[in-house]
Amino acid sequence: MEKLHSKDIDLGLDRFQALLSRLGNPQDQLPPVIHVAGTNAKGSTIAFLQSFFETVGYRVHSFTSPHLVRPHECINLKGHEIDEETFSSLLQEVIQANEGAPLTVFEAISATAFLAFSRIKAHVILLETGLGGTGDTTNVVKAPALSVLTPISYDHQEFLGDTLGEIASQKAGILKKNVPCVMAKQDEEAYQAIRERIKELEIDWYREGREWFVKKAGKQMVFEGWDGDSVWPRPNLAGDHQINNAGLALACIEVLKDQFNLPREAITNAMGSVYWPGRLERVEPDPFLKDSFELWLDGGHNEAAAQALRTQIKKWNDRPLYIIHGMMKRKNSKAFLQKIAGLADHVYCVPIPDQPAKKPEKLAGQVQEAGGLATACEDLQLAFDLIKAERDKPARVLLCGSLYLLGAFYDLQGCA
Known part of the structure; x- marks a missing residue:
């Protein structure tokens, strides 16, 4: 087609x-x-x-x-x-x-x-x-x-x-x-x-x-x-x-x-x-992180969606927050990240497989411009591996920025 x-x-x-x-x-x-x-x-x-x-x-x-x-x-x-x-x-x-x-x-x-x-x-x-x-x-x-x-x-x-x-x-x-x-x-x-x-x-x-x-x-x-x-x-x-x-x-x-x-x-x-996957969805059980971690998914990809996430993130004050972020080239990632990057302890930026997505290095630079700490990763699996290896205390992980990124997660989950 x-x-x-x-x-x-x-x-x-x-x-x-x-x-x-x-x-x-x-x-x-x-x-x-x-x-x-x-x-x-x-x-x-x-x-x-x-x-x-x-x-x-x-x-x-x-x-x-x-x-x-x-x-x-x-x-x-x-x-x-x-x-x-x-x-x-x-x-x-x-x-x-x-x-x-x-x-x-x-x-x-x-x-x-x-x-x-x-x-x-x-x-x-x-x-x-x-x-x-x-x-x-x-x-x-x-x-x-x-x-x-x-x-x-x-x-x-x-x-x-x-x-x-x-x-x-x-x-x-x-x-x-x-x-x-x-x-x-x-x-x-x-x-x-x-x-x-x-x-x-x-x-x-x-x-x-x-x-x-x-x-x-x-x-x-x-x-x-x-x-x-x-x-x-x-x-x-x-x-x-x-x-x-x-x-x-x-x-x-x-x-x-x-x-x-x-x-x-x-x-x-x-x-x-009521159920709607990929909209502030908690994943249980999580195949990629430690048992003490929470994993959440959200496919919102514009500034208004980021504002809704920001409201929720401010309520999550009981443990560190790590964000895994990827976004399509057409989207305004800078406006999105300005809303949430500064609220995270660290942001791991990833590509989106088989999609015209922004480079992780560019996203990481935008996170830093927004006042956050960032690491560019070659793929989604590496982001999970780094969080698991580098973060010892119970934490919350939010995967966000694109529904296509969530699709990549579901694909990866099916192989886990």
Whole structure:
């Protein structure tokens, strides 16, 4: 598939819609769709929604990206990753229908997802944009049941624009007339750009900080909505920012309450069982470090994600912290490291196998500019070996900077 296009990212829908037409327009033959765009928290919000629906017994399909280890992870059918036989068969169908025309890998996988979703029955589909919104492959669904905007921040500027307003306008491209929108709290520039789109379409929207609020309250969280207040257990996912993500999912459920029956008891249970790999995920047992060490993973890769990490790191004050960091060339590693490098006892910088990643030496220099101590390592295994050899006291290790780096960890873990 990689030979079909000279670029890995090429936004725009004309080419993709032509392919879908040859496939019989499967995107028009779907159950209710919840369409999610934003910069951060898209995956976590979908994880909450999936947990809510599945706890009740609804059959849920989902499409998320990027994958960590295998492309199959992007397509989830009724709670399970698409199997090899189904994936291969549908993908071959897509390639044949494409007839050799330019096509990115992501477009091919997206078309495969739409085929699967149209042929395997479900009650609801959770659809995450890959990049942006306006020109994203997921934006071919004409009338979703709900549009959702998670927090928008700087990322992918080379594709979406240099200002927060331009980026937000691209994300808001998923909004459709007569489709309500639930929105997380936004910076003012992003908010104004989204507001223009809302006014143009004349649609209902439910905004965090205006129509709904969420806050932590000890071991619980409080959701204040337009239909009243409710108290919930804190979610199973680590980090205070997950309270906001859970609140966003609860707001979605409140909008859709006439379409889906989601009893309170089921949502309470779902809060304790929600799972989303690679987002402040603790790895147990850890095959690489001493028993007295904790290992955590986080795939956040932009400044806003680094701020969420910074908040969590400041709460980790019971033991030394060592960071293993790698980042893709397209990302702003300097802004990311400025948030967290100075909070770590040492940062080990690594490459990301088989990816266009920044050199460890460059990352180490940025750590030092941010006031931290750094070591450039030739690979991920060496970073673990150095920590194990040089650090005697119980410590915490955070692997962060890219979902692709986490994919490399999972690969390495499988060989351990």
